[in-house]
Amino acid sequence: MFDTPPRAVLLDAGETLLYAPPSTSAIAAAVAGEAGLPFTAAEVHAAWNGVEPEAQTRIDAGERSTLSTERSQRFWFWFYGRLLTKLGVPQGRHIALASAFYERFTTLDTWDLYDDALVCLNQLRQAGVTLALVSNWESWLESLLHHRQIHHYFDALAISGQVGAEKPDAAIFHAALGQSGASAEEAVHVGDSVASDVEGARAVGIRPVLLDRSRSLAPQPDVPILHSLTDLPALLGLA
The missing domain is CATH 3.40.50.1000 (HAD superfamily/HAD-like)
Structure with a gap:
């Protein structure tokens, strides 16, 4: 005390x-599933954890992703792109999926x-x-x-x-x-x-x-x- x-x-x-219940990984897996990519929450979680050290490096270097919508989108589209790469998703699908992730995680009900x-x-x-x-x-x-x-x-x-x-x-x-x-x-x-x-x-x-x-x-x-x-x-x- x-x-x-x-x-x-x-x-x-x-x-x-x-x-974001039940978890960010489960939500991301659900969004991917809606796009025809049946990843499990555990698979997404492992890939997400793999990207986080890279994200921390950017933050340590001075990146501030929440100060504007533009900065937020730039950071999270990069993050989701790296996530999809680790999951083995072809590059050509990254933009559409990153957009879907971003929309879901900026929705109030999420x-x-x-x-x-x-x-x-x-x-x-x-x-x-x-x-x-x-x-x-x-x-x-x-x-x-x-x-x-x-x-x-x-x-x-x-x-x-x-x-x-x-x-x-x-x-x-x-x-x-x-x-x-x-x-x-x-x-x-x-x-x-x-x-x-x-x-x-x-x-x-x-x-x-x-x-x-x-x-x-x-x-x-x-x-x-x-x-x-x-x-x-x-x-x-x-x-």
């Missing part, structure tokens, strides 16, 4: 509050809340803390928040596609703090990425909490790890 409860709680969106998200949001709201969303996502995330009826929980929104900066850049955290009226020392940030969430928050003086739903992340020094948002209010001393 934190010695001092926070005044503001900053929350990541993807893989923290929201996900995304849903984790079962523990609403319970946690309600408890935090009842505790009287300021809530801020800090997410690397295109600007349409705000429409998704309305669609899933959680927009009203947040006092501040720092969405990279709107503020022009992605985690771990300090600017997106400062945007959230500025809107919430809290100092870095009064805030906690919760997310599922060591690089974006933990390191980004720490760099600006915000206390981080790592959410590891898959129980696959390595422990980080002096960083609490949760496996469900259900345990967050108690950890913060708010329950």
